[in-house]
Amino acid sequence: MSKQTALVIDDERDIRELLTITLGRMNLDVETVGSVTDARERLAQRKFDLCFTDMRLPDGSGQEIIELIARQYPDTPVAMITAYGNVDAAVTALKAGAFDFVSKPVDLAMLRRLVQTALRLGEERRAESTANESKLVGDSLAMQQVRATIAKLARSQAPVYISGESGVGKELVARQIHEQGPRASGAFVPVNCGAIPSELMESEFFGHKKGSFTGAHADKDGLFQAAQGGTLFLDEVAELPLHMQVKLLRVIQEKSVRAIGGRGELAVDVRILSATHKNLAKLVDAGQFRQDLYYRINVIELRVPPLRERKEDLPKLIGRVLERLARDGGGVPAKLRPEALQALLAYDFPGNVRELENILERSVALCEDNSIDIDDLRLDLSAGRQAAAAVPPPEIARVVAPPPAPVPxxxxxxxxxxxxxxxxxxxxxxxxxxxxxxxxxxxxxxxxxxxxxxxxxxxxxxxxxx
CATH class of the missing domain: 1.10.10.60 (Homeodomain-like)
Incomplete structure (x- = not known):
């Protein structure tokens, strides 16, 4: 596990050395600089878990640093180092976004308590950011209906089948069902059924005992054991081969698993959520998916709408993605020019929210002056029109026909x-x-x-x- 990091900004060498030694003993990786300019460069180069800045610096004020961090690095707690008794400076720093202040000469016991509080505060901020990222974004009628359905399904223990196109956020919906229900304290175990080699599936799902086959050097729990008391999310369940469909059906019916090489059954208490972008009913008709398993996992079906059916959510989704990209890159969120926003509103998004994220990440990399123009989007309008033609939107959707693509x-x-x-x-x-x-x-x-x-x-x- 990597060390937590701290940046100390002070033009007094003695203060820098004192903080370096004290924070180092608290297992922090400490970097020090002596000016506003150097601090700006270091903040742009690396993410810090904690920052201390002096009030007076050779080329500016610590106030500038506090305002910069509050604006561009809000997850990083910053404390002001002030001269003893300088109440005005401390109050000004707190108003600008500092979480606390330290007076010179530095009281080491107080400093340690302050550091512990700051690190805990930073973790809470990051956890809050992560929680916000995991929420379903959008206030459209379609998303209001999805959220209302999730709230109802969370109270139930029935298996839920989540349907929808690739990239709509089916795993996110599954997590919301888990987190809002009585199993929230248990594990949420997602598995992509199409990513596990057929010969390893039984071992992955049910576990194995040491020596049960070549390469089984130790006992191993399977995914069902890992999800005990929680939720097992079977993504792309349509990719399961028929022999695994039989075994999965038995586990759901008997609520127990037998590890490979094991002698007895192990009872499992797991809620099953599943999803796929394919049409399971058609696969059943074609004999590619067992009908009895289909009815077991599809007790309740929740359809997640494609992005083209909730275009009114686009501005909020775009804002959320740009904020995340800025946070990951340590900068300020890029801005969309009006014509670029109109192009996105007119696009059909065959890849849904996942495609939107890819488009914006690429656009941020290509744009100049942190301003995204229509040419930076590089939209494949022909693909969007084909997707829209393949799946007609319901009446509640309002889709604007895409304009002709601007040719560079x-x-x-x-x-x-x-x-x-x-x-x-x-x-x-x-x-x-x-x-x-x-x-x-x-x-x-x-x-x-x-x-x-x-x-x-x-x-x-x-x-x-x-």
Whole structure:
């Protein structure tokens, strides 16, 4: 397990050394800097679990650091180091987002208590962020109905079959059913049935005893044992081979499992939730899925609507994804230009929420000035139209027909204009000059050009510079 990290910002060497020794003894990995500039750079380079900053710094104020952290790194608790008795500075720091303050000379006992509180606070903030991420986003009628159904199903112990297209969030729905029910204190064990090799399925699901087959060097519990008292989520259940369907049916009926090589049955108390993007009823008709198992796992069916049926949820979903990407990257959330938002609203999302996340992650990497334009989205409009044609939306859906795709200049059949060619050549020359001046150090070249490394990489790819 990696150490928790702390950043100390103070221009007094004695203070930096004192905090480094004290925090180091608390098993923290400590970094120190002596200026606002250095602090900004270090915060951009690494994620910290805790930060201490002096009030007065050679090139600015600790207040700037507190405001920066509150704005860009809200999960990082920051404490102000102030001169003894400087109440005004302490109050100002607390108003700006500091969780506490330390007076000089530093009381080590108080410092240790403060650190413990700060680390616990940081963990709570991160847990809250994770919990918010796991919630179903959207206030559309379709999502209100899903949430209401989840609340009802959570009170039951009946098996639930969650249907819906790929990428709609079926596992997220399963987690909500588990977390809102009486089994919330137990384990939630998700398993992708299509990802387990057929020859290993029985061992994975039911466990095995040492020596029961070649390679069985020790006893191993299966997924049912791991989910004891909780919930087992069978994702892509349609991928189960017929021989495993028979065994799964028996476990559900008997509520017990026998490990490979085991002599007796082990009672299991597990709620079964299952899901697939395929049409199970059609697979039953085709003889590819057992009818008796189908009726066992499909006591109650919950359909998760595709994204194109709840377009009104898009702005909130986009905001949530951009906030997560910014938090993961240690920056501020990117902004969507109005025309980019309109393009997303008109798109049909054959890959649903998962595709939206991929589009936005790619767009953040390609955009300039943290502003996403329509060209940064690179939408495959033909795929969206095909998906919409394949599955007609219900009446409550309001789908706007997608506009013709804007074709980048480079992809048109006609020759590029003289202006476009001239701009590209000028850009190429400037980049080549910077690369040669920095001996092809891309980071240094990007800095010289006033670009981020990500922006430079995008231009190198677009201009074909290797």
């Amino acid at each position: 200049v480079e992809e048109r059949d006609e020759p590029r204009s003289d202006l476009a060619a001239a701009v590209a050549e000028t850009e190429r020359a400037a980049i080549m000059k910077a690369l040669e001046a920095t001996r092809w150090n891309r980071t240094a070249a990007a800095k010289q050009l006033g670009l981020t490394l990500r922006q430079l990489r995008y231009r190198l790819e677009r201009l074909g510079i290797e």
